[in-house]
Amino acid sequence: MAQAQSNAPASPAITPSTETYREGAVDEKKERSSQEFDLPSPPPKAPQVKAAPQGDPYVLEFNRSPVVGSRFSLRGIYDEARLGFTRPRQWKLKSVKALIRYRHSPALYATRSNLTVMINGASIGSIPLSQEEGEIGNAVFDVPLSQLQNYNQITIAALQNNSPTCTQDPYDPSLWTEILPDSKITFDYEPQPIALDFNRYPYPIFDELSLEPNQITYLLPSKVDQAWLTATSRFQASLGRIADYRRLNTRLVKTVDDVKLTEQLVVIGTPEQQSALKSLALPMPIKDNQILDEKEKALPPDVGVLMLTTTPEDVAPVLVATGNGEAGVKKAIQFLVQSKDQKIGTGQTILVKDLDAVPSPPPRDWPGYLPLAEEFELSDLTNRSGQPFEDITVRGSDSPPIEFDFRALPDDRFESGNSMTLVYSYGPQINAKTSLVEVKLDDVALIGKRLTSINGGTRETLKIDLPGDRIKPTSKIQVDFRLDARERRSCSKVTDQQLWGTLHNDTSFKLNRTTAVQLPxxxxxxxxxxxxxxxxxxxxxxxxxxxxxxxxxxxxxxxxxxxxxxxxxxxxxxxxxxxxxxxxxxxxxxxxxxxxxxxxxxxxxxxxxxxxxxxxxxxxxxxxxxxxxxxxxxxxxxxxxxxxxxxxxxxxxxxxxxxxxxxxxxxxxxxxxxxxxxxxxxxxxxxxxxxxxxxxxxxxxxxxxxxxLVSVEKTPLPNRVLRLLGTSWFLLGPALVAATLILYALVQLYLKRVAGQEK
Missing domain, CATH: 3.30.379 (Chitobiase; domain 2)
Incomplete structure (x- = not known):
């Protein structure tokens, strides 16, 4: 863990680590890093970025999401569509409204068909589907502010019937409603000032809750050298990890005056490289291109300095990663890119004195991909939230398939003998003639099995062969419970919801693989x-x-x-x-x-x-x-x-x-x-x-x-020999016979030579 000093008044003491990050350190590092450096006293009022000018309400249109595309379709008797959105940190919401534009099938009965809108599971209103053919409907819903969180989900549910009594066919193509992509959520808000504190890092430099792409601007140094390039590129890679699926826009500027209102500035380099540091209101003084502590002593060149400040006139946040030497700058950046260390940051200023070197992971240890073991269980895989899989239950005759990533490593090559042992349970009251469980790999069906017990099944198993040539780095496995009620009741949803199927997390896998890849x-x-x-x-x-x-x-x-x-x-x-x-x-x-x-x-x-x-x-x-x-x-x-x-x-x-x-x-x-x-x-x-x-x-x-193409194979030689023998066992007998005959001929030749020499 890092040893850091912060100007937060209640910051706890941190014990120095015995193993420290030493790359680029000066000869006297151990002696100097044991000193205590005096940070400047915190200002009476914590610095902050001014609130942005009040603008028009923010409009978030549905078509900004790739999942919406040109339409958002709801089909069948009951269907739902979901769309996620966030609430930016610096907004104080006054009101939020959802405008839903829609059109629907003219076959729907208005008295038995409606559209319901929910925010985070709470209903905010329903409307009847009563438009004339070709007519576009508009509905505005007030969103209770108390229902909004950092991460939110709007759900649009449609109940659709084409009969005044009972819709017999749930797959009738006339049961449809389309949510138009220009539907929108409108936010009326008041911008708030932004406090500068490392305890919320990466905010305010990167806001995971922003509805707009984050705008990162780097200030070019007087000379672009290897040290600056490495530090800046590593920091940018760490932002890429934080951004994940979010948009990230990057720009280079030559002066602080070039920074725009919506951007966040990052300044990396020593005061000598970044002369613009002198023009910023920094919590630590700079004199003769040296960063000084409160006693006006220059910090050692191997001490990293991180500061949060603002551009002139306090309109944009600024992250400064500096030091009195390249080793200090590198250490400051390394503190931010090492996820376990950045968590302990707080205050407006951090001095990074000692930093643990994080050992490099094994080359084939890729989180989110298949485990390296030949045999593993579903619980060894992680879901989209990064958590191990638990048992999963689905309900109803039209339940969605249970899907999970089954991502092979890029250099995995699978041979025959791969299998999956499915462990599953299902409820009673099913129709044993028409209910089944189906397993698919990338939407290609591998096997299906009827659910035969009308009293339900508990922890039944099914072994499935997994074709090695179809397991890819982007693969997904789907387990689909096709459930049908034993007794159909006209227009009854109760019987349907009593049907259930469960995938157990001790479902196991056995893979027979080698390590080989063809490049480039x-x-x-x-x-x-x-x-x-x-x-x-x-x-x-x-x-x-x-x-x-x-x-x-x-x-x-x-x-x-x-x-x-x-x-x-x-x-x-x-x-x-x-x-x-x-x-x-x-x-x-x-x-x-x-x-x-x-x-x-x-x-x-x-x-x-x-x-x-x-x-x-x-x-x-x-x-x-x-x-x-x-x-x-x-x-x-x-x-x-x-x-x-x-x-x-x-x-x-x-x-x-x-x-x-x-x-x-x-x-x-x-x-x-x-x-x-x-x-x-x-x-x-x-x-x-x-x-x-x-x-x-x-x-x-x-x-x-x-x-x-060049084949690069990393499988150890003994494993290759065993694999060759395993795949060519039918040649083993003839090979032994041939080897015996060759050995016999060599022995006979040798004996003849010996006999000739004795004569």
């Missing part, structure tokens, strides 16, 4: 592989040109954020180098990511390896075909095997121009584009300025498969 393959990059093995990214290095441009830096930051989204670990450990500072051992032993335009690209070997190549004078070459294009604003992502290590890869994020690098940044930032990449080379171009990544015609992606 950009499809694996969408999983983070191989750069995310291990998950702290410690076996990866990024390399930029000797003098990086802002476009180079932005591309590196977008790639860092993407890797952060794809990984889960206690720390971030990769390093960023400039081309002139790359050590030979890193070149030979690490996975490498090169960034830059063609003329300054740090690894020209990428464009001499065959396939698609970029050359000077805006020249493109594909095999023997060569053209010149002007302008060439396409981005290029290309992966080859490392020329210095046949088990490592070299990824190029390149272009002919800075405009082309912007296309690469768009590819890395936007999910709809990034998860399309495949083969070993992709060219990306935007069809218009400011193209929308969610529009199918906004970008052009071209893929090439030019590099020969």
């Amino acid at each position: 393959d950009l499809k694996l990059v969408t999983l983070g592989y191989p750069f995310a093995a291990p998950q702290d990214l410690s076996q990866m290095a990024m390399v930029l040109p000797k003098t990086p441009s802002p476009s180079d830096v932005m591309t590196a930051l977008e790639f860092s954020a993407r890797l952060g989204r794809l990984t889960k670990a206690e720390s971030v450990q990769f390093t960023v180098y400039t081309a002139d500072m790359l050590p030979q051992e890193v070149r030979e032993e690490y996975h490498l990511v090169g960034v830059g335009i063609e003329k300054d690209f740090p690894f020209p070997e990428v464009f001499t390896a065959g396939g698609f190549e970029l050359r000077d004078t805006l020249t493109r070459q594909l095999d023997e075909s060569e053209i010149q294009a002007s302008p060439d604003n396409d981005g290029v992502v290309k992966e080859i095997m490392s020329p210095w290590n046949d088990e490592r890869v070299l990824l190029a994020l390149a272009a002919q121009t800075d405009k082309g690098l912007e296309q690469v940044q768009d590819l890395l930032k936007n999910d709809p584009l990034f998860f399309q990449i495949q083969d070993d080379t992709v060219l990306i171009s935007a069809n218009e300025q400011g193209a929308d990544a969610y529009s199918p015609n906004a970008y052009n992606l071209d893929f090439f498969k030019q590099q020969p």
